[in-house]
Amino acid sequence: MSQQSASDGSADRTRGAAAISNAISRLHRDHYGRGATKAHTVFQRNYVIVFLEDIYTPLERTLLEAGAAEQVKETRQSFQLAMRERFTAAVEAIVQRKVIAFMSQVHFDPDLAAEVFVLQPHGADEEPER
Numbered sequence: 001m002s003q004q005s006a007s008d009g010s011a012d013r014t015r016g017a018a019a020i021s022n023a024i025s026r027l028h029r030d031h032y033g034r035g036a037t038k039a040h041t042v043f044q045r046n047y048v049i050v051f052l053e054d055i056y057t058p059l060e061r062t063l064l065e066a067g068a069a070e071q072v073k074e075t076r077q078s079f080q081l082a083m084r085e086r087f088t089a090a091v092e093a094i095v096q097r098k099v100i101a102f103m104s105q106v107h108f109d110p111d112l113a114a115e116v117f118v119l120q121p122h123g124a125d126e127e128p129e130r
Helices: 011-032 058-065 069-095
Strands: 002-006 038-044 047-053 099-107 112-119
Touching: 011 038, 011 047, 011 069, 058 069, 069 099, 069 112
Parallel strands: 002 038
Antiparallel strands: 038 047, 047 112, 099 112
């Protein structure tokens, strides 16, 4: 189900990206009743972004077809706030680094979500990017 990408090509980041895709998809499935059909994680330096495709439940699709996109978006945003600690804990456990920021966004057409995590810099990642 998951795909991964490690921008620096390291095996650790590739394994981490796959594990993050699986963990975030599982949390969605376990707590929302349906997970994404595809997940793709980009893990580079201090940034982890999980892209989820085909995320909406049958109930949400019905609401979207009825023109209630704003209600679906509000519900999704409330869900993300409620899940913030679980999502953050999952990423921290996998990458063994502290998450200092979490952001989330949904999109309707195409059917996508993005979970964005900013990691506390350490080692070489503390140096400014050029």
